[in-house]
Amino acid sequence: MKPPNPSKSTELTFDDFRKRAADDSLSQYEKIGFPDSYREGKEDLIFADVRRKLTNLEKQGQTILDIGPGCSGPAFSLIEWCRQHRHRLVLIDSQEMLSRLPDEAFVEKFSGKYPAECGDIVEKYCGRIDAVICYSVLHYVFVETNLFDFLDHSLSLLADGGEMLIGDIPNQSQRKRFFSSRNGVKFHQAFTGTNEKPEVSFNSVETGKIDDSVLIGIILRARAAGYDAYLLPQPSDLPMANRREDILIKKP
Template structure:
């Protein structure tokens, strides 16, 4: 099963109800991309969000899905006495256990303003992992960003993680390492075609990520473009953005 970047909220609702799919496949990943990698992925997330290590924080996870990562987050929040809000489709949220200190808000972010009004300015941590590419196509990503910044408390941190960046992907597959990776993966001697001048419709590139960083900074936040840890399965073509409200 391939990684799908051209599906949306309603597709994921249907996938969540498909019992023939594994938890990873329900969220658009082949098992090989997440099996045995989730602990490393969560460690990378924790390394970038210092507030997660504190106690009694308010945490928001946008689009957690139903695989292992939200369960790791739930465990960490329970140990540190955090309040955790999960926003996703009701079909996805139904796969996650109910727990003390966990609030499930069904809906499509950012079109859930009413439910989030009591949380304006209160979240110490916001996580949006492997989700931004779908919001980018299906919603206003400025609305997504503006609402997220409103939700952050002073000193709050937001990680927009695992962003597929076609510019980074092109740079990688134009390199010797990228050619070797492609040939090992396909078991061929094929050299991947790379066109740096082509603009790929509905795909995130360097310009989009720079736009997110600059808009966050224009609203008084610090924002940083970060690499993923080398051990992560898609680190050679995905990146993270960290936003901090002073």
């Protein structure tokens, strides 16, 4: 029997994002790693879904943290939302990415790779954050960082009643379920304009890919640490709802 042949991860790295952010020839969506078609006209729906899931955002005077805000619509919407609700907003990303966002009195920018380079901010805000947003970032953290180090640091930041949304996580198992279904085949054929069937392989080692086991592992670890944790679907009007899920964690 042949040994498994894990492919090298093709995900962008923190440094790739840094370079993209500094590249003026790229659109705001390309800077954060998306083709325009995936995000254009969709970002208000994304922010509305984030607000539905993180109920502390609706309150006044909360402390909010965004890990990896990027520099497109959701980051600008969040800044505006925090202004209107008198929230304090902490943003962690590369200096190149953060420099694309406005400087405001209620916004604290911290440049560095989370959590490895963010010891100071973790110490400063330990037990003080009411809502953490980490949207469309976990799959990059997964290949570059110890996942549970990321999770444990994030849990330690939450205040009593605090919430964390780890959103837009590509789930390889969900993707396989979808593309092995009749609807998934139709979706693929409409997308490619062909009659071909999508390629789906089971029982293979997939280095760098998040699957059910990883997501459920996060839920179990958060629960074991004393937090409520849930795996949530995305609304069907989001661009990758058929293969991405969200995790919501709440400190009781």
